[in-house]
Amino acid sequence: MAQVVIQPSYGSTDARKHWDRTLKAKINFADGELQEALTNEQLTALMAMHPEGAARFWGATPNHDKRMSTLRPGDVILFTGQKIVRGVGEVGHSFRNAPFANALWNPHPTNGSFHNVYSLLTFQPVHIPYEEIWDLPSFNPGDMFMGLRFLDEGKGEEILAGLAIETFVAGQLANEQEQMVEAALAGGTVIPAEAVNAVHTSYDKSGGTVLVHRAEALLVKEYIESLNLDAGKRFKTPDGGIADLYVEGPEGVEIVEAKRGADRQFVRQTLSQLLDYAPHSPKPADRLTALFPSQPASSSIELLHRYGVDCVYRAGSGAFTRLAAADDIRFYLQQRWTAVT
Known part of the structure; x- marks a missing residue:
């Protein structure tokens, strides 16, 4: 199950500048200052996720180190601001790198560098009023979703179902599961359920997107x-x-x-x-x-x-x-x- 994260990203002037810089369009990370700031391991991982050498990015400050270390490919981010969910994305590669982050965004005046960086495999601009989240059974009317918030599994499932968010990575997993079962049936073999459930996608992004059915x-x-x-x-x-x-x-x-x-x-x-x-x-x-x-x-x-x-x-x-x-x-x-x- 993918984690679901609510990420404030449009409420302040600085946040809107960050949005325009690294969410509105992809950033070329494969040359120049950004490439030089990456370790070889980080560059290799990013290129595996984004072979074109460009991606959208977001980040979080050191006070979120513990939770940000749990991000995995395919986790879902709801980018929020001014009582609206403004974008939905899926995490690509997550890493910690202050020089890279500082080349993208000015450090926070109090909390420092946004050094918990993650790329986005998919990103879809949306316009979903908070009221639609408040209508869901496990959420409270008037919650303004202040601060970075990692939802528990139950709330995460609820928000994906309630907002009709169909993730690209989940589709990749379903396709791989189907191919595994198809191969087993064609070969006359038996495949245990736990093997099907353990399929891991290669996150081949070509042509993929997150779908938000409105x-x-x-x-x-x-x-x-x-x-x-x-x-x-x-x-x-x-x-x-x-x-x-x-x-x-x-x-x-x-x-x-x-x-x-x-x-x-x-x-x-x-x-x-x-x-x-x-x-x-x-x-x-x-x-x-x-x-x-x-x-x-x-x-x-x-x-x-x-x-x-x-x-x-x-x-x-x-x-x-x-x-x-x-x-x-x-x-x-x-x-x-x-x-x-």
Whole structure:
């Protein structure tokens, strides 16, 4: 599991200068002053991660030495400032080098050099208001995320799932696992589960990026506004699933799962997630709702209705159409929705 780190990076004038210097664009580290500041080992490691000889960088001061020493390739950094997550990146090579850091950024007047340096394998500018993090079950409204913060595993998983962040390195690992299983099956051999789980990626970055899916969050936001709600609630299942929306309204409790597309694959995903979330609802669910940006095919709507799940789709700006499951089917299946085995 990758660590997730919240990194303030845009709140002050100096931080914004650092952003423009080493996050807005890649820095050439393979020649000149920067190359001379690197040890042979550091240069070799950076070139292995960034064969083009250029990368984005960030750093931390000596008071963070202990935690920064735990950074590993693929750890996820949320770059924050002014109540917004402004970028999401994955750690490449992490190392300690004051001369290199000082060539990139002026030392902090109190805490000194930003000598805990790390490169970024991937980086995606985003615009995610803090409120979307505050809506997650394990986070507190009003938390301004002051100072460098390493999240524990549970909160890290929650924030990746809750903000729909799909990391490139996780995709690399999944591909390697699939190739290992495919090779074993083709050869007729048995491969133990622990071997699959221990696969290590080579972090081949060509063509890769971190993906931050925003369509679902924006769709939920517009749906909440259509219900005249101030804000939506979310809840977490014991195995880490995060429901997109939990509503206690005049018609009872509704659990909503949104998807960025209305194709059959998204409908199936939504159905399975809703049936997984329902038994763990804070209060028994009266209605399960699959939310889409457009109308799914009739066969997909029939699939949802078969399990008592309503289909809601966006019919225009701020307007949604509900295709409700039959009441008798919903009432019949409610006892299964709420059953925890």
